[in-house]
Amino acid sequence: MQSGSIAKVSAVAALVLLAAACNRGPKRAPAIGEAYVGPAVLKIRGDLPMQSAPVASVQHGDRLEILQKRRTFFRVRTAGGAEGWADERQLLAASDMANLKQLAAIAAKLPSQGAATPRYGDLRIYTQPSLESPSFVTVKDNERIDVLTHAAMPRTAAQRAPLLPPAPKKAPAKRKPKDSRYSAIPIPMPKPPAPPPDWVELSKTEPAEAKEEADVAAAAPKPTDDWSLVRTADGQTGWTLTRRLNMAIPDEVAQYAEGHRIVAYLSLGTVRDGDIKKDIWLWTTIGDGIHAYDFDSFRVFDWSLRHHRYETAYIERNLTGFAPALLEQVDFAPGSKAAGRAATGKYPGFSICIQKKDGQRYRREYALLGNLVRYAGERPCEAPPSVQNLIAAASKPAPAALAPPASERAKESIPERMKKRIRSWFEK
Numbered sequence: 001m002q003s004g005s006i007a008k009v010s011a012v013a014a015l016v017l018l019a020a021a022c023n024r025g026p027k028r029a030p031a032i033g034e035a036y037v038g039p040a041v042l043k044i045r046g047d048l049p050m051q052s053a054p055v056a057s058v059q060h061g062d063r064l065e066i067l068q069k070r071r072t073f074f075r076v077r078t079a080g081g082a083e084g085w086a087d088e089r090q091l092l093a094a095s096d097m098a099n100l101k102q103l104a105a106i107a108a109k110l111p112s113q114g115a116a117t118p119r120y121g122d123l124r125i126y127t128q129p130s131l132e133s134p135s136f137v138t139v140k141d142n143e144r145i146d147v148l149t150h151a152a153m154p155r156t157a158a159q160r161a162p163l164l165p166p167a168p169k170k171a172p173a174k175r176k177p178k179d180s181r182y183s184a185i186p187i188p189m190p191k192p193p194a195p196p197p198d199w200v201e202l203s204k205t206e207p208a209e210a211k212e213e214a215d216v217a218a219a220a221p222k223p224t225d226d227w228s229l230v231r232t233a234d235g236q237t238g239w240t241l242t243r244r245l246n247m248a249i250p251d252e253v254a255q256y257a258e259g260h261r262i263v264a265y266l267s268l269g270t271v272r273d274g275d276i277k278k279d280i281w282l283w284t285t286i287g288d289g290i291h292a293y294d295f296d297s298f299r300v301f302d303w304s305l306r307h308h309r310y311e312t313a314y315i316e317r318n319l320t321g322f323a324p325a326l327l328e329q330v331d332f333a334p335g336s337k338a339a340g341r342a343a344t345g346k347y348p349g350f351s352i353c354i355q356k357k358d359g360q361r362y363r364r365e366y367a368l369l370g371n372l373v374r375y376a377g378e379r380p381c382e383a384p385p386s387v388q389n390l391i392a393a394a395s396k397p398a399p400a401a402l403a404p405p406a407s408e409r410a411k412e413s414i415p416e417r418m419k420k421r422i423r424s425w426f427e428k
Contacts, residue, residue, distance in 0.1 A: 029083075031065035033164045035076065035091040038127060038134025044084035048073055056082035060136040061097065066163060074163065090134055092127070093161035100127055100238075106390060107229060107237040111324050112146035113264035116230070116245040123245075125238035129227035129391060130158035137236050146231040147264070149323045150242055151387040152290045155223040226290045229390060253281050253301050253310055260285040263295045264325050268368050269348060271303050278303035280313075280368070282350055284325055295321040298352055302371045314366070314373035320355040322381070332367035332376045349373075353381040 043054035048070065056078050058064070064086070068075035072088045092100075124135040129151055139145055196202065226242040247254070247262040254262065265283040272278075280302050284295035298321065302313035330349035347367040355361045361381035367374050 029067045029077075031067060031077070033066035034094065035064050035066055035074065035163050036094065036097045037062045037064065038090050038092045038096075038136060040136050040138055042086060042090055044076065044078065044082060044086055046084050048085050052085075055084040056080065064091070069164065088163065089132065091163060092134065093163050095161045096127070103390060104235065104237040107148055107231055108235065110148045110229075110231075111326060112148065112231070113324055114147055114262075114266065115144040115248045116147050116228075117142055117144055117248050119244050119246040123240055125230060125232070125236070125240050127238060128158045129153045129225070129239040130156070131225075133158040133160075133239075137232060137238060139232065139240075144233070144248060147245065147247070148229045148231060148237075149387055149390075150263070150294060151227045151229070151239075151391060152224055152292060153227055153391075155225055224290050229387075249281065249283065250279075253283070256299075256301070256310070256312075257285060260287055260297070264323065266325060266327055266350065268300065268327070268350060271305070271371075273303060273305055273308060278310075280371075281310075282325065284321060284352070293320045293355070294323045295319070298325070300366075300368075300373050313371055322353045322355065322361065325350060325352050326363075328365065330365045330367045330376045332369075332374065334374075347376075349376060 037058045037060050040060050042058050042060075044056040044058060045052040046055045058078055062079065064076040064078060066074050066076055067083065070085075073085050074088060074091060075083065076086050076091075077083045118139055118141055121141055123139040123145075125137040125139065126133045126135050130153070227239045228242045228245055229237065230240055230245075231237045242261075247265060249262060249265045253265075263284045263286055265281055267279040268282050269280045270277045271280065280300065282298065282300050284298045286293075286295045286297075296319050297315065297317040298319070299312060299316075300314040301310045303309075304311045328349055328351050329346045330351070331345075332347045332349070333344045347369060349365060349367040351363045351365045353361050353363050362378045363381045364378045365376040367376045
């Protein structure tokens with residue numbers, strides 16, 4: 001028994017000495033919060049100046065510990081233990097990351113409205129429809145991405161969740177009462193100058209002039225950008241400027257756009273002309289400007305076996321249309337000679353969502369009968385996830401920043417853990 005006690009005391013002493021030796025190393029600063037990397041790649045700098053040498057490189061979604069804040073910069077610590085500085089605009093809160101994942105889950109269920117490629121070199125995809133939000137994906141030239149929908153957004157700063165909880169308000173310090181023996185002799189204030197005799201008339205504003213100024217301020221155009229929600233080949237979803245996209249429909253069809261922007265395009269089927277296959281294309285287009293709706297016309301192009309070129313099979317203009325355009329099997333009951341010998345039944349076709357003058361939206365169905373396109377009926381439009389909901393999924397700020405992670409054991413140093421274990425032995 002005595003030898004066992006001596007062995008136990010020796011082990012405890014050895015652990016105490018080891019803990020003391022470990023304590024000699026530099027102590028790690030405690031974390032005051034957490035953040036996640038926003039850009040695709042972020043270089044952590046050794047000091048605040050931009051020319052400072054990087055101490056580590058982290059990728060989008062990597063978790064960082066926040067150690068200190070100075071103006072709009074945060075001193076952070078990576079998972080590998082490297083410490084340095086990063087710009088606040090390049091960091092995301094935990095709620096921002098959750099909202100970005102929610103946006104990807106919603107967008108994964110949306111049908112593609114056609115593929116697009118970058119128009120001017122590499123293309124950046126942002127976490128929110130704002131140029132001030134982090135860009136977390138870069139699409140290379142000639143790389144294709146799916147276009148899902150669009151949003152006309154005012155050019156304002158992106159809403160961001162705070163990375164740190166608000167500092168507690170300090171109670172105002174109590175002031176000591178002044179000693180009346182040393183109080184200064186009050187000096188009488190001089191009288192203020194009198195207003196001019198006609199100050200009432202000078203302060204009046206002409207009603208017409210005030211109304212004109214208010215009308216001019218209300219009519220002033222607000223800077224607005226058109227954004228597209230896109231999905232990459234590996235399923236990442238984000239926002240990019242619509243003007244940076246080039247819809248990848250073949251040039252032999254795109255040449256008929258007549259200056260309008262192609263919003264969506266879908267293949268309705270194929271026809272064979274000798275040894276080649278040609279798609280039958282549906283597209284939607286819109287004129288110049290930024291609009292709340294998605295398209296104002298649609299058109300179907302069929303390949304002419306006689307002229308060996310694309311020709312218009314059907315067109316409608318002056319519409320107020322909304323995404324998405326859908327490929328569907330359509331119930332069609334021929335009621336005119338123009339339908340030929342088509343029998344009642346299901347035919348390949350498509351549908352588009354149109355808003356009528358009564359303000360209601362209806363989904364119009366069209367059947368494809370060979371090289372003929374025929375109206376087949378309409379039904380109320382379904383309620384797809386609105387663009388505002390998609391934006392909210394990516395930009396909804398949290399009511400308060402998350403506190404530091406609960407797993408304090410992962411943050412404890414080795415000496416602290418040893419001290420706790422030794423203390424538990426003597427408490428038994």
